[in-house]
Amino acid sequence: MAILDLIQLPDERPDEIVRRVPESGSGEFKLGSQLVVRENQTAVFFRDGKALDVFGPGRHTISTNNIPLLTGLIGLPFGGNSPFTAEVYFVAMREFTDMKWGTPQPLVFRDKDFGMIRLRAFGTYSMKVGDPQVFVTQIVGSRGAYSTGAIDEYLKSVVINEFNDLLGDSKASLLDLPGMTRDLADTARNSLGDDFNRLGLQLTSFQITAITPPDEVQKIIDERSGMAAVGDMSAYMQFKTAQAIGDAANNPGGAGDVAATGAGLGAGVAIGQAMAQSMSAAMQPKSAQAQPAVETITCPNCHATVVAGSKFCPNCGKQIQPATITCPKCGHENAEGAKFCVNCGAALTTP
Numbered sequence: 574m575a576i577l578d579l580i581q582l583p584d585e586r587p588d589e590i591v592r593r594v595p596e597s598g599s600g601e602f603k604l605g606s607q608l609v610v611r612e613n614q615t616a617v618f619f620r621d622g623k624a625l626d627v628f629g630p631g632r633h634t635i636s637t638n639n640i641p642l643l644t645g646l647i648g649l650p651f652g653g654n655s656p657f658t659a660e661v662y663f664v665a666m667r668e669f670t671d672m673k674w675g676t677p678q679p680l681v682f683r684d685k686d687f688g689m690i691r692l693r694a695f696g697t698y699s700m701k702v703g704d705p706q707v708f709v710t711q712i713v714g715s716r717g718a719y720s721t722g723a724i725d726e727y728l729k730s731v732v733i734n735e736f737n738d739l740l741g742d743s744k745a746s747l748l749d750l751p752g753m754t755r756d757l758a759d760t761a762r763n764s765l766g767d768d769f770n771r772l773g774l775q776l777t778s779f780q781i782t783a784i785t786p787p788d789e790v791q792k793i794i795d796e797r798s799g800m801a802a803v804g805d806m807s808a809y810m811q812f813k814t815a816q817a818i819g820d821a822a823n824n825p826g827g828a829g830d831v832a833a834t835g836a837g838l839g840a841g842v843a844i845g846q847a848m849a850q851s852m853s854a855a856m857q858p859k860s861a862q863a864q865p866a867v868e869t870i871t872c873p874n875c876h877a878t879v880v881a882g883s884k885f886c887p888n889c890g891k892q893i894q895p896a897t898i899t900c901p902k903c904g905h906e907n908a909e910g911a912k913f914c915v916n917c918g919a920a921l922t923t924p
Contacts, residue, residue: 596718735761868880
């Protein structure tokens with residue numbers, strides 16, 4: 574096994590969080606070997622499964638001064654050049670963005686408007702390693718390399734579990750959720766902080782892309798909003814009926830196809846009934862259409878109904894309008910039995 578005088582990791586894959594040098598087994602090092610750590614990297618020195626020290630960016634010389642624990646782990650029979658086996662884990666400290674999360678199964682949500690419904694949620698988050706030594710010890714273990722894909726499913730389950738509890742505590746309506754995504758995302762980020770820190774990770778951002786109901790619930794919402802937009806349902810149904818007749822006239826073969834199915838037959842009957850009702854009034858002759866009501870009066874003698882303005886009852890022949898006496902002097906019509914004209918005072922009867 575060759576002695577590694579220069580330990581470094583010049584190239585990293587985009588999704589790589591940790592890579593060990595060497596990737597399999599342990600490497601041969603000696604005091605005086607050079608360790609090069611680049612920007613956005615941290616190196617964790619391990620021997621016999623124990624973390625000895627953590628190195629930040631720069632060039633470091635392996636010695637008992639910067640790794641004091643080596644003094645008790647290796648002998649110095651060759652004047653400080655004694656080789657020893659160890660591993661170095663290079664940890665990427667950059668931020669890993671566009672990590673995706675989503676509900677594999679719909680979440681059950683108690684909605685104040687729709688009752689119990691199922692919801693799906695999707696979003697993204699960003700993270701980075703907060704404590705390299707904890708992350709390597711608890712998560713990476715003895716793996717030669719560790720990428721975001723290796724921990725992605727586990728982090729998704731942590732996010733979804735917390736988000737499910739958060740959504741249940743919100744007690745909001747599905748219709749209110751779109752306006753609450755920012756507040757929900759901020760709350761979720763704060764709640765998930767401890768779960769990520771326990772793994773040596775830091776949750777830097779959390780976003781909710783969408784919260785969507787299943788297709789059947791979305792259909793009901795669309796129908797409800799459509800009814801509100803229509804307003805006058807009667808006028809809308811008349812329009813749809815006329816439109817259906819126009820479509821049937823332009824597609825004669827469609828009538829047979831529609832009648833071939835029970836649903837189509839029911840729709841055809843409903844349309845026919847609606848059309849019969851909406852067109853019957855327009856097709857009636859004018860004589861059959863409603864006419865203005867005729868004013869009537871009651872005969873004071875036989876109590877028959879008589880057209881207002883009649884002078885004699887057509888049932889009993891009695892006079893309906895009282896007789897009048899014309900004044901011979903001024904021509905004014907006076908009530909029957911009057912002796913003097915109410916207009917000029919002239920005598921109406923002969924003494």
